[in-house]
Amino acid sequence: MRSTSPSRRSAAPLPVSPPEHPRSTTTVTRTVTSVVDGQAVPGDHTVASLNPADLDDVVGEVSLAPGRIFTAAAVVAKNAQRAWADVPAPVRGRAIAHIGRVVEENAESLARLVTREIGKPYAEALGEVREIVDTCDFFLGEGRRLYGQTVPSEMPDKQLFTFRNPVGTVAVITAGNFPVAVPSWYIVPALLTGNTIVWKPAEYSAVVSNAFHDLFVKGGGLPDGVFNLVHADGAETYAGLQESLELGYIDKVGFTGSSEVGREIGALTGRHLQTACLELGGKNPLVVTPSADLDLAVEGALFSGFGTAGQRCTSLGTVIVHESLHDEFVRRFTAAVGAAAVGDPAQDVLMGPLLDAKFAERYEKFLGWVQPQHTVYGPTGRITAGNPRDGFVGDPEKGLFYHPMVVDGVRPGDELFDEETFGPIVGVTSYTTLDEAIDLANAPGYGLSSSIYTTNPADAFAYRRGISAGMVSINNSTSGAEAHLPFGGNGKSGNGSRQSGMWVLDQFTRWQSVNWDYSGRLQKAQMDVADLDADLGFRLDES
Structure with a gap:
């Protein structure tokens, strides 16, 4: 496993885009594939990702995987999760901070690729890339603020505590209109809190997605299996997600997309007693x-x-x-x-x-x-x-x-x-x-x-x-x-879940309560409270 410490790496630029103009047609067409456990995994057919501002410009060939590859990635992520969660949260925070520096060094080239593949004006694309940096900068601090609480007990010689635990393995499914900023809103806090990831981006922004993944994994030094990327169409993604949920490999789903598809994702996760993080459409x-x-x-x-x-x-x-x-x-x-x-x-x-x-x-x-x-x-x-x-x-x-x-x-x-x-x-x-x-x-x-x-x-x-x-x-x-303000909607725009800031931590952690009784005898909480009241000479129902 690669080191998770950012201190041994410089934030050197990575080759994430064509060297010159975003609409250059002289660049050799690349083929992008899924990446599972650090290895390229070809799919069973390819589609072309075209520059929407110049349809003669083929940005890349995208190898689309069947649903079983999504399930295989979920198995890999599930197996990697315990070791990643055992990395101390402040160390995970430093890894996130290092990723932010790598993205910052590569911001202009990544923005040019965003412009080329989805046609977003360059100024907007660069602003979107900077949102990744802001998100990483914010969650560096959260690595030292995954606070629990010490809660007073109603019994003597007993202490109560709360802890945040990672949910486990997270499936992230995102649209391509914000191909790097929105994924970072899920992926950065999920990694910070000790979860592992299977990410399915939009097919029409697949080349950008592989560049984003390279910056996080190769540039950021994440261990193999922690952050997996799967390219698939909607039907195969749904089939793989359904199977992964049924087999217990996925513990949380984050979805950004249409309200129509969000309803289907919410219904699917609900059948497995999960609540998806849904960020949907708007009017x-x-x-x-x-x-x-x-x-x-x-x-x-x-x-x-x-x-x-x-x-x-x-x-x-x-x-x-x-x-x-x-x-x-x-x-x-x-x-x-x-x-x-x-x-x-x-x-x-x-x-x-x-x-x-x-x-x-x-x-x-x-x-x-x-x-x-x-x-x-x-x-x-x-x-x-x-x-x-x-x-x-x-x-x-x-x-x-x-x-x-x-x-x-x-x-x-x-x-x-x-x-x-x-x-x-x-x-x-x-x-x-x-x-x-x-x-x-x-x-x-x-x-x-x-x-x-x-x-x-x-x-x-x-x-x-x-x-x-x-x-x-x-x-x-x-x-x-x-990056430090909650983002999300209600009604047809979402189920009340929120991204960004400290509020997103509730999407990727579960509260665990611990009671530690060191009295040396069995104390039965409410059953014993009456005796304690009597010892003090009053009852709670008396003024």
Whole structure:
């Protein structure tokens, strides 16, 4: 087993990306495979991972495994877990800190690879990579703060304690829109608390996932079997997870993805008396009050709605703007959308392409949700020579580029209002009273992120009390996270579990209580309390 101590390693850069341009086609196409117990494990068929900004650019060939490989990885992780848990928590913390330094040294190359494989604008990609570093920095300290408690006993000569124990083996299944930041939210605290991991990333971000895995395992020096990577499609992943749960090899599941799939994961784990950590979709509202700084609200709505081409779980769904500001807000907002830079994500743009062909196909369905009573601003659909966008950066014919879309007049009952639209669509509606705005914000039944623009503290606190979302921003975007703040949602957005900060520790540890009786006789707790009361000359039911 490799050393877990970071003190013997320098944070040397690793070759995790093409050397120059994220869209370079001169790089030899790589084949990425699952990695189990430190060994590459080929699958039974391959699929191509394409650069969505340049579909002629094959980023890598992905070898997809059958479900039995997922189960085999779970067995390996289960066998490695006890030894990893026996490594003192502060030492595991130092290993996590060292991983953070390795990622930091490789941040630009990893970000370029993120941009190339999923089309995320480079500035956003670099920010995402830095989120890994922040997460590692935070959990270094948690390695020395996995506190239990000393609890007073109601009996003499007896001490009570609580301890955090790792849950065991964790299956992590993540989407590809945040291919490195979101996995780190699961993987870093799970490792820190003494768990081992089987990670199944999205197929369309597989090359980035292998680079991430290399940074953690080869760069960070994790022992073989502690962190395993499996590439598989959805059906085979589900089959392998189901088998692993039935055989007792998986003790916890973390899932980031759609609400529909999250329901299936929750039902599967529930049958095994487990509670999955579910981070699902969102229909995130942004309320604009009469006292708002309108230019700031427009700026926030622009980034919330169209950053990552609207493909975040926290992307803005509907702007709910006070009727007195509605027309002026729509005028300024649509002007900002029309002027925003769209195109090559390696350049300075607000938004690049959709992540993958399957998301483009789904987005076409969302376009069909526009109704006659809606007002659509600007061109819609795929950006092409025949359907151009003024000021487009690059060649739109090369990739999966779509027009950012603003639809005014959406109301409850409209699919565009009620359902998550994973792509660059923002709805707009109006309200009269703040209570009405809160009702509109809660109506779709999601509860992930939300925002309010106001300079009135009473409105801000009323909104915070009334909104069902797990996260509330005041005068800021619906998107954005910090490593030391809880992240997660309610309703159709999740089951109340939280990632990030000290709160995620409850996902990857179980409380154990210990009572130590050194009286030399059997003390029967509540059965003996009456005798103790009598010795003191009073009873608890007497004033």
